[in-house]
Amino acid sequence: MREIVTVQVGSYANFIGSHFWNFQDELLGLADNPESDDIFNNHNLDMNVLYRSGETHQGIPTYTPRLVSVDFQGLLGSVSSRGTLYNEAPASPGCVSTWTGGVTTHSSEPLKKNLFLESLHLEDEAVGNTSSDSWKNGSRSEIQDKDIVECLENGVQYWTDFSKVHYHPQSLYELSGLWMDIEDFNNYGFGRDVFSGGLRGEEINERLRFFIEECDHAQGIQFVVDDTGGFSGVAGEFLENIADEYANIPVLLYRVSPDTSIDPKSRKQTISRNLHDVVSFSRLSALCKLVVPVGLPSLSRSRTSSFLRVEDEKPYHTSAVYASAIHSISLPFRMEQLGPSAQSSYTCGAMSVNDLVQILAGQSRQNIISILDVSMPAPSFTGYPAQQSLLENLQPLTPDVAEDAEDFQAVESMTVHGVYRAGRQRASITEVKDAVQAAYDNAVTRPKFSHLSVARCPLPVPLPFPSIFGNLIGQHGELLDTPISGPASRGSLEVHSIPMAARLRSSNAILPFLENRLGNLRKFGIARGALGTELLRNWGFGKDELEDIGETLSKMFTTLNPYSEESSDSD
Template structure:
């Protein structure tokens, strides 16, 4: 049986940044036989398999969708009905009909109406210009909001704009956890969210569960707390994987904003994890606490930590690999299986590590590369936590992408292996041996994909060659090695 479907919810501006890159990675996937099921994240637009849109609900603030407009919304083809059609016409009451009677939906992207809790996409945005895919795009200087680098079409019901709070400005900001909680207690907002959820869920053949991308540092952590509670109550038994996202924080001098950020983060972790099957914070910050720490650095990436466009791209690539176990064509697992694997003794909070890109060198096999990292691990933390400690790892899911079959071994027949890793033939066996040596006693699952994570503009061009430190051009592929425990 093929992998089931998942509904994705993006809650907040930075979640939108990560999501934009993530959907771009799906669009960059090469045609032909694939190792991952596209239908897990994408739906057939208008019933056409060749045209797909994300199965997505994105909550944004007023002014936060930027240039996203009619061109970014995929029109739905009318349903094909081959049976007889009978028409019944009823005259409206005197004084005209209400928006609901006219078939319009409050806060829907395809509606012309407005409400206190939402607005139509057409009212909130203008038609976007054609994206010029070039090296200038990858600089990130002109990228202000996530819709500036969204290169896929969305369903009309994907964008839900919250009118009570502003994306920019000093007033009317969604700053506190409690504000977000109260927002999702309003009947109109909850009803609209439920309608959109039902639309996507009802068209799924087999719903695995929900992926929640939520801003952890702002009032959207409160929104996420109520959203996950709603999902937990309404869809019992379905997986809920929540990724708490935080951009790189620079202004640490404002005490009030710093206090809000810390409280939102703490309350968000507690509430989001309680109603999720698995919760994983993801950020390139060195720390989420009051004491600032420099952002995470990668040996083969030269990124600007001040640009959400850059930092979110790294998290999106890692997220695309971390979610591999329940998107495989071989269907060896599901969202609930992944959550149960990492839920050690009921602990729902996990941490993520990634090597972006994986330090594979031409002419060197996988055992050669891993043998060089016996002490210094090849991946970096993505959860703003301390470096990985052997005694703290109870279970992990390891995914390696972009390694061909001929790169698994390097020992010649009859030759003494240079290390225990060189004695194994398959990549899974090599990873298993390496993991058991580094993390003895940890329960581990392994997945190796020959197809790499493909990147295409507007994904940033911040990768560098390992040999001469020159910038790699668009269209290159990169290996990824991700772990969570």
């Protein structure tokens, strides 16, 4: 086995994770359904890479994500942190033997399940009901899919509101006893203190240890962190412990941010946000093998959303796009490994997390930061213009990336899956490889090295996926010549799957990203009389540590800068 353990730290990271696991659950369901498309029945993906098998105390088999999720207490909505499969009761306050006085319990009513979660609950009840007629005639039939879609589109508050996955009792960890609003949990220093306070760090580490120690051979840790506030500090301390305990397991870090286009209310908030961004990026990138910044200031106004209808103010919307890209780029990690002479008609290009790290961060540059691009949906292969448009349609989900950057030392890894050829037929593995090669042959610049992974299985669109598809997207994700009449936004009831292309690349196109953060550190944190010096000191960062952060960023910039000698002289 080559297992992956997934870690999600922070609310927005869990929004992304909720969509990601919905995709996996949908793939599992389609693979078991004999009426599904043959591509889903034979997707050649080893789901055991992401999932663990177990059983309840009653001997009932379970299949749950190998996941550790960390979030603020109270942000699980109507879902219990213990999950629903194992029925473990919480410890009773009355069991405290050192207290002899009376005990008064104050408890609030649990939140009511929305229509989607209620429908899942009824389905679970039906599975245990021996009477199929009672299931068919039960209340589940009264909950219509269109009502569920409408409920989610207008009412998602928590990431659990649209999660269709069962979680293990060790998976969901709530940060309790903070005595602060989540709006105040807004900087790296707070998060660092929270992880170290009490037993929180030890308890979170124990959750991870539970999943890693049962692995035969863990190929990596897929780590997603909400980088907009204190959760990045929590993640930094967590990653330090991971580096100490599991030095041989590579960490692939997705540093995610929701819509950041809203201007801060004051100059102090602007400085705080910029310095938090710098400190967080520097600290987190130093603790992983590869870091991928994800999150555009406005996803809806980017070229990524050419065929989408995303509402930036809804994390439910934006996280769906980012989760789709992460699903696509991580497909090679769970493609079934075949012998050197064996070939599959469904997948090719399998690799491990460490293989990806060696491709992108193990070159002569020793670069650890990568750009994530996506094409959603990916265009069909119908001739030279469309072949070329595959590369043109790949748009960055990483902020502050230079357009049309020429880098002859660039390296990249691309995944293409579920795409079409002429006649709206699924393209074969060979056809995709030939089309991608033709696109590179006709490109103005091409990378020094590229790795291609291909799967015929598209991205499945589960019921709780948001209505973000435009009316030029067909039922199976094909791009149409004329728009479909009706609402401008379409969802899972109209679009059932999507062809995708995603790419990770190491390129000097990331230089503006590094330059902006290095400039903010010097301006607000290091320069004589800088306005943010006292703020950083309160976060626990002294002058020497800030200079180390500046050196690290400067080295990363110089490594990728084609004029590095001139740049280092000028510094």
